[in-house]
Every structure is written in C-alpha cells, then in structure tokens.
Amino acid sequence: MSGHSKWATTKHKKAIIDGRRAKLFAKLIKNIEVAARIGGPDLEGNPTLYDAIQKGRKSSLPKDNIESAVKRGAGLDGSGVEYQTIMYEGYGPNGVALLIECLTDNKNRAAAEVRLAVSRNGGTMADPGSVSYQFSRKGVILVEKNETTTEDTVLDAVLEVGVEDVQDRGYQLMITTDPSKMVEVREALQSKEIDYESADVEFVSSMPVQTDIDTARKVIALIDALEDSDEVQNVYTNFDMSAEVAAQLDAE
Secondary structure, three states: OOOOOOOOOHHHHHHHHHOOHHHHHHHHHHHHHHHHHHHOOOOOOOHHHHHHHHHHHHOOOOHHHHHHHHHHHHOOOOOOOOOEEEEEEEEOHHHOEEEEEEEEOOHHHHHHHHHHHHHHOOOEEEOOOOOHHHEEEEEEEEEEOOOOOOHHHHHHHHHHHOOOEEEEOOOEEEEEEOHHHHHHHHHHHHHOOOOOOEEEEEEEEOOOEEOOHHHHHHHHHHHHHHHOOOOEEEEEEOEEOOHHHHHHHHHO
C-alpha cells in the first residue's frame, strides 16, 4: 500500500462506510456542491464536478440528491451554504502522520471536533507545516479488477497519457498521476470501456510508515473517529501496512 494517502485497506474501509451511509452521503453532497459552486453546473466544462458526481453514483447516492446538490452549489435555487476548506495536521499512534481536511461552514466547530477526536484516540495535533511537507497532491483513480479489467489492460489504456504508477491492490488497481493529467487518464480509461470507481485529487505521502497490527488498529480507530465528524471530509496519512497485517484486520 506504499504511498497511498488514505488508510491502507480500502476493502476494510468500505465495510465501515456501508454502516455509515448517511454520513457518507452528506460528504458526497458537500463535494458536489463545492464543485458546482467553483466550476459551474456544466459537466463538460467542470471535470471536478463530473468526478464528484461519478463518485456519488458509485456510492449509490440518489439521483435527486445529486441534482439538488448541483443546483444549490451553482446557486440555481437561491440557496446554498458557503463552505471553506481547512487543513489540520497531527500525529497518530506511534508517530503516524495525519493531514485532516475539513469542509465546513464553522471553523471553530471543525477545530473543536478534530482536536477532540485526535486527543481521545492517542494522537496529538501538530504545528502547520510539520506534517504537510511530506504530502503532495496527486490524482488517484481507482479501478475495480475483474476478468476483463486487469493490470495489463489498464496499463495498455493509460500508458501513453503519462501516469506515475499503477499498483495492484488485489481486488482493485490504483492509478497515480499528476492532478493536471487526471482528466486525460480518466478519458483514456473510458475510451477503452474501462469503468472506474473514483477519481480524486488526494494528498499522498512520500514517507510511508509500515505499522504492526496493534498500531494499525489504533490508527484505524483514530481515522474512524475523525471521519465520524460531519466537519471532516478526508483524512490522509502515511500509515502503511503489509498484506499480512491487512489480512489480519479483514479477518477480525
């Protein structure tokens, strides 16, 4: 799982997300609203909105919710909330680096909820710049593997558009690219009729840290607590784990 910005077992995360569908939907709706507000409601001219809606659809976000979020974000219905993005930095158990992205209409509330979740789960807040220096923005596209979608077919589709890496995650392929190339990579996949699960600009650490099973449990508990907050949109970390540790977690 080297280099991935979020926690290391997407399969494990999906199981948890399934039990938090309402919170997931709220975060997806925020993404759509912000994308529509910044770039307008036209999908062809707003790739960020296109990808936000695609992610919503893949997560079974109802069509009515998507359409309402686009209208609110673009100001087409006369309503909408002004969200601001705030980044917090911290350390989890055993010094794991955390970059916590909030999308909120109340900075004080967001700060309080982040600090509470971190302090209650064995972490500490960090000064600005002490963690973020090791993270860089990357385009991350996830593709589900199946009989026809393999590492070879994906590589064949995207090789000429300039990707940085394609990693096999067992049941899923993760493509990493420069954010400016993400639309080209997505379109290259679509031209080969390869479906993708999500395409996001994420913060990826250049200094991944391997963790044992005990640390992995504690870090996941901290990430769960942070993502349980309506103010927290994404949690990025240098947390990494071996296939053996991931298998142990999946078996629990």
